[in-house]
Amino acid sequence: MSSPSSKSSPRKPKGPHPSDLHPPQPVVAWNDARLPAGWEWDFPARLLPTRRDETSEGLSTRMDSLLVEAIRESYAQTKPGSPTPAMREAVEAFHEVYGQFLHHNISANSIHVSCGRGCSRCCHHFVTSVHAIEVLCFYESIRERNDLESLMEACKKRTEDFEGWKEFCEETYPDQTPSKREDLALEHYYDERNPCPFLAGDGACGVYQARPLTCRMYLASSAPSFCEAENITDLDADVFTIPPDESIAERMARVDRAVDFWGHSPDLYRSLQRLHEWRKRWLDPAQET
Numbered sequence: 001m002s003s004p005s006s007k008s009s010p011r012k013p014k015g016p017h018p019s020d021l022h023p024p025q026p027v028v029a030w031n032d033a034r035l036p037a038g039w040e041w042d043f044p045a046r047l048l049p050t051r052r053d054e055t056s057e058g059l060s061t062r063m064d065s066l067l068v069e070a071i072r073e074s075y076a077q078t079k080p081g082s083p084t085p086a087m088r089e090a091v092e093a094f095h096e097v098y099g100q101f102l103h104h105n106i107s108a109n110s111i112h113v114s115c116g117r118g119c120s121r122c123c124h125h126f127v128t129s130v131h132a133i134e135v136l137c138f139y140e141s142i143r144e145r146n147d148l149e150s151l152m153e154a155c156k157k158r159t160e161d162f163e164g165w166k167e168f169c170e171e172t173y174p175d176q177t178p179s180k181r182e183d184l185a186l187e188h189y190y191d192e193r194n195p196c197p198f199l200a201g202d203g204a205c206g207v208y209q210a211r212p213l214t215c216r217m218y219l220a221s222s223a224p225s226f227c228e229a230e231n232i233t234d235l236d237a238d239v240f241t242i243p244p245d246e247s248i249a250e251r252m253a254r255v256d257r258a259v260d261f262w263g264h265s266p267d268l269y270r271s272l273q274r275l276h277e278w279r280k281r282w283l284d285p286a287q288e289t
């Protein structure tokens with residue numbers, strides 16, 4: 001697939017941006033709900049608030065203590081850029097507890113989720129908002145795969161394609177804000193339908209246990225066909241995310257500062273590729289070709 005910068009003529013700007021079509025709406029039945037400060041409507045998902053009830057609070061406390069454990073464990077790392085088994089266990093447990101938090105908030109508000117195994121339409125997005133600790137554990141889960149080099153090449157290609165779209169959007173939409181241009185770049189990228197390199201042949205995630213929070217929290221209540229690129233901005237499309245509490249995001253940022261030795265980027269593919277290069281240089285020199 002050609003990169004956007006190689007296209008001979010610029011794409012016509014599409015119709016109204018999804019954020020114009022779907023302004024944030026009050027969510028019914030979210031009594032005493034809360035939203036993270038400064039939340040924005042990002043392409044293409046709406047952000048749902050979480051409930052302030054005992055179960056949510058308990059799960060958030062558990063998530064926080066697992067992250068504290070991950071920080072503590074990071075000090076025991078003998079090889080920076082290589083997580084200890086206890087760090088990986090803490091992150092796995094964190095993801096599991098987040099799953100419980102997600103399910104609680106979905107069922108407590110009677111939201112119907114239409115996502116299912118093998119439906120991989122959302123795996124054509126450029127994956128962003130990934131944490132350094134997640135990238136570390138993700139990389140560890142694929143490090144011994146025979147196709148590691150080709151996976152990293154695919155990550156590099158995706159990053160270059162996305163950069164091309166960002167440049168395209170800067171030139172084409174000069175009057176838009178940087179965050180809206182970023183959303184438009186994500187939208188154009190999604191239109192290209194490039195599957196994530198970690199997607200398995202049966203349409204399921206090939207790194208399911210290690211997939212990052214951002215993949216876990218992305219859900220749809222509308223029919224799967226609304227997640228197709230041509231329908232994602234339809235008024236009937238309902239794609240949403242339920243992020244953990246703001247306090248968890250703050251704790252995550254601290255964990256990231258403690259473990260980032262390779263120049264983590266919130267883009268999954270760029271960060272993985274950087275970590276791969278960093279490890280080849282500093283930790284696994286025998287892998288260097």
Ligand code: SF4
Pocket residue numbers: 122123124127196197198199200204205206207208211212215
């Ligand atoms: S990591 Fe897994 S869930 Fe996330 S986009 Fe890739 S294949 Fe999909």
